[in-house]
Amino acid sequence: MSRIVRLILLCATVLTTLPATAADSSRPNVLFIAIDDLRPQLRCYGEEQMVSPNIDRLAASGVLFEQAYCMVPTCGASRASLMTGLRPSPKRFVNYLTRASQDAPGITTMNTHFRENGYETVSLGKVFHHKDDNADGWSQPAWRPKTSIAYHVPENQMLHRQRQRQEGRRGRGPAFEAADSPDNDYADGRVAAKAVEELKRLSEEDEPFLMAVGFFKPHLPFVCPKKYWDLYDRDAIRIPETYHRPQGAPDIALHTSGELRSYAGIPPKGPVSDETAISLIHGYYACVSFTDAQIGRVLDTLDELGLADNTIVVLWGDHGWNLGEHKLWCKHSCFETSMHIPLIIRAPGIKGGRRTDAMTETIDLYPTLCELAGLPLPDHLQGESLVARLRDPDANWEDTAVGRYKTGDTIRTDRYRFSEYLGQKGKRLGRMLYDHQADPGEDTNIVRQTDSAELVKSLTEQLHAIKGRD
């Protein structure tokens, strides 16, 4: 045997006996990107005015879900439902402070399941609402940037401190700010930097990883570097056409935008000025572009490290947001604008650059990631794997999406959204029916129209058959 042949054989032996790293493991990694309060306000969702090149790039190489919905339109509850794979009910996953470990004791959460199946699991930024929720499900303590004060303009910092002295923790500074500060001065800039650092470390590890990265914007307050505000022409920003109470909507379906009221400059009740409304919309857009840029840093690193081909990427928003539609700000309602979320999945072996209108619920993500990673499905899961939809996005999937908020349960079919509000002992407090074919803005509640009766009966039955129970 020649020396060259012996050398080649030796090299081949060394290569086959080396442990696989995260870059070439037979099992795919998972990059799980959670974005706080991001509605599908992105160019890849047809919002032409938006500057979202990085998420658009992910959509161009993945599958975009046109009709994805959260389970509960508030932070903690939405995240707990997704991470447990369980539907919310009147007593489970109720508000923004929900803890999965408290509301669903003994349930193996998604991160724990991956960890128990040999994955290194990492949590950066806002994943669960509480940093220490399901702490054992992470291979190392969940990491968040040290948060001091959200604002960078000195007057805003002073105002924030002053209001905290007057009103305690609920006291806040302005609802928006454009500052001449670098990205890494903001929490999400530091989340991106940490994610880049962690990807470099994880790429050298033997085990595959599940890295959850949670960005805090575009959640209020809309604070980000001025350069992202400058991407939008303020004069071109319009208040939505549905900036009024929907015709025939019951009182219980609406709210007073309470979350926004705690910010300086927002009146304690009644409408904000049109100028403030435009600033809020402008600030939201700016924060979407700021977050998009941070996501770009993470996706670039995935490419640079050679991880992209062996990493499943999921990007989702934890619920929608009302940017003035129905005269509402924030989330907390059963309207489409509160429930509808962006969802993009890119996975090895799945053809990208496609989109599907299959109706999707966020409880579908846990089983989807298990199937894509070849992990067993825990018995408790209530969602359905989306892998068949990823493989055949154009098929006629006859799905529905069911969610809830406080007393309201809501179902979305391909054409309608029907919501029912129930009080104690099942007393009906209100109902809404919107026909998205005729009224995509949910401007006229047609639940009382006589020709809606059969449809309402059928949707009520569907909703009752699916909705979560205590």
Ligand SMILES: [Ca+2]
């Ligand atoms: Ca949220």
